[in-house]
Amino acid sequence: MTPDWWAAREPGKLAVIVPGGASLTYGELAAKSIGLEQDWRSRGIVQGDRIAIVMENCPDYLVVAIAALRLGVRLVAVSIHLTAAEVVHVICDSDARLVITSRRYLGLVTDAVAVAPSVLAVCVAGDDLGDIEPLYRSVEGSDSLSDSSTRQGTFMFYSSGTTGKPKGILRDMPDVTFAQGDPLTSTFSASWGFSHESIWLNSAPLYHAYPLQSCTSVLRWGGTLVLTEKFDAEQTLKLIDEYGVTHVSMVPTMFVRLLRLPLEVRTKYDVSTVKLAIHAGAACAVPVKAAMMDWWGPVFYEFYGGSENIGMVLITPQEWLEHPGSVGKPAPETISILDDDHRPVVPHVRGTIWFDQAPRFSYHKSPEKTAGVFDSEGRATLGDLGYFDEDGYLYLDGRRTDLIISGGVNIYPAEIESRLGEHPAVFDVAVIGIPDDEYGQRVQAVVQLESGYVGNADLGQELIAFCRVELASYKCPKNVAFEDVLPRTPTGKLLKRVLMDRSW
Numbered sequence: 094m095t096p097d098w099w100a101a102r103e104p105g106k107l108a109v110i111v112p113g114g115a116s117l118t119y120g121e122l123a124a125k126s127i128g129l130e131q132d133w134r135s136r137g138i139v140q141g142d143r144i145a146i147v148m149e150n151c152p153d154y155l156v157v158a159i160a161a162l163r164l165g166v167r168l169v170a171v172s173i174h175l176t177a178a179e180v181v182h183v184i185c186d187s188d189a190r191l192v193i194t195s196r197r198y199l200g201l202v203t204d205a206v207a208v209a210p211s212v213l214a215v216c217v218a219g220d221d222l223g224d225i226e227p228l229y230r231s232v233e234g235s236d237s238l239s240d241s242s243t244r245q246g247t248f249m250f251y252s253s254g255t256t257g258k259p260k261g262i263l264r265d266m267p268d269v270t271f272a273q274g275d276p277l278t279s280t281f282s283a284s285w286g287f288s289h290e291s292i293w294l295n296s297a298p299l300y301h302a303y304p305l306q307s308c309t310s311v312l313r314w315g316g317t318l319v320l321t322e323k324f325d326a327e328q329t330l331k332l333i334d335e336y337g338v339t340h341v342s343m344v345p346t347m348f349v350r351l352l353r354l355p356l357e358v359r360t361k362y363d364v365s366t367v368k369l370a371i372h373a374g375a376a377c378a379v380p381v382k383a384a385m386m387d388w389w390g391p392v393f394y395e396f397y398g399g400s401e402n403i404g405m406v407l408i409t410p411q412e413w414l415e416h417p418g419s420v421g422k423p424a425p426e427t428i429s430i431l432d433d434d435h436r437p438v439v440p441h442v443r444g445t446i447w448f449d450q451a452p453r454f455s456y457h458k459s460p461e462k463t464a465g466v467f468d469s470e471g472r473a474t475l476g477d478l479g480y481f482d483e484d485g486y487l488y489l490d491g492r493r494t495d496l497i498i499s500g501g502v503n504i505y506p507a508e509i510e511s512r513l514g515e516h517p518a519v520f521d522v523a524v525i526g527i528p529d530d531e532y533g534q535r536v537q538a539v540v541q542l543e544s545g546y547v548g549n550a551d552l553g554q555e556l557i558a559f560c561r562v563e564l565a566s567y568k569c570p571k572n573v574a575f576e577d578v579l580p581r582t583p584t585g586k587l588l589k590r591v592l593m594d595r596s597w
Contacts, residue, residue, distance in 0.1 A: 103119060104119055108155075111152060122159065133164055138190055142166045147193070148193065155318070163245075163271045166246045167247055170248055171183050176565055177204055184202075185210075192216070194218070248306065285369055287311055294333065294336075294340070295320055295342045296347075297342055326351045330359070333363075345374075346533065348377065370385075371393075371394050373397065379418050386410065395408050395421070406428065429446075430480060443490045449472050495507070497536055500567075519542065536571055537573075553573035
C-alpha cells in the first residue's frame, strides 16, 4: 500500500500530527509528494541521483521522504547536529544534486553548498515546497498515482568511520516500484503490527535510519504519526494519554529520564493504549528495562541491527523476561559468532558477531572500509562483540572497536583524538566511553601533556571548548583527565582497556 491508496479512500485522515503545530492529512501528503516529485523531474533529477535533506522533525520531512521514494532517488539524511564543516563533507561526499532544508538551517546549508559543485539548487521548506502548489494534484478516486516502472528510491545514511569522517552507506536500490513497496516495509509492519489504526509516537531524529524507515512504513499502512522535534519525558506521557498512542519508538536513555520523573507525574497519565514500545540504538541495562516493564507492562520490544540494513534480531518482552539482557534469538543460519581465527565459538564465549548471507552494501568512496566488513563467505560484521546462551539467544558484549554509544548515538573517538591532538598542550590523548546512568556512556578524554603545561580544571575546560569549535557538541568530551604517561604496548598500541577499567 502507499499513501496514495489511503488518500483516495480517506483523504481527510491525519497522516502526521505535530502537537501544537501543523498537521498533514493523507490527501495533502499524497498531493504534495507528487508535486515535489514532478518539480524535481523538471529540474533534471533522475533515478539514482542523491538529494540531501537538512531539516528538523516536521511534516515536510516526510513529504520529502515519500517524494524521494516515488522518484527512485537516494535521500541523504544529514544530521542537524553536525558542525558546518561536517555538513560540507556529507553534502560534497554524497554528490547531492539538490539540498532540501528549512529556514532554521538555511544559513548552514548555504555555506555548505557554496563549496559543493554537484548541487544544482537549495529548496527551502515552506517556500519552494509551497511554490509548487499548482503542481499538486487531486488524488481522490485514484487507486494509485505512482504505479510506474520506476524503481523505488531508498535512503542514504552517514555513519562515522574509524577515521572519524562520516561515511555514506550505499544500499542496493529495491527491485520494486513505489506502489509495490519494499521488503523492509513488510518486515517492519509484520514485526510491529502496523495497521491503519496504529498511532505511532516518534521523538527521535528522522535523520537516523530506524526512525525514518519506521515512520515511512507507518504512512504506507495508513497509520497516524505523532511527531515531535525532541524527547521530553513528561510530554511523552502526555501525548500517549492525549492521542491514545499505540506504538512508541525509544532508546534506553529515554527510559532513564522517564523513570526519573516524580511518582505523581508518572501516575498522572494513562499509558495503557501502548501495545508496543520499540527500542534499539544502545544496550539497555537490565534493571532499567525491568523497571519500565513493571510500569508499562510487557510491551517492550528490542531489536538489533545496523544502518547498513543488515541484521534485524528481535526479542519480545516475554522472551526478554526469560532471557534478561538478550537482544533476541536469530533465525537459524543468520548470525555466527566467530573468534579471532574466524572459528565458531561455544555458548557464553564472546566473539565477533557476523551476519550470514548479508545483503550487499558499500561505504561510499571507501572501498577499503567496505572490504573490511565482508568475509570470503559473504558474511558481514559491524564489529560488535557478543555471545549466545545455550538456548541460542544473542547477547551484546562490547562495542565496535573503540566505539562510544551515548544516548543511542554512535561517537568515534578517533575524530575527537585528532582534534585534541591539534592543541599545543596535548602530547598524547585517548578518548574513551565510560558508564553513565542516563546516556549509557559519556565521552571521557585522557590527556598526556606536553612539558611546561599543568593539568587543571581550567585547562580541561579549554580543551573541551577547543573541541567545540570543530565538532558537534555531543561528540565533545564531558570531562578531561590528565595522566603522566598513557599506557601503550612496546609497539605503540594504546591500551584503552586499561583506562576504561579505572574509576573516573
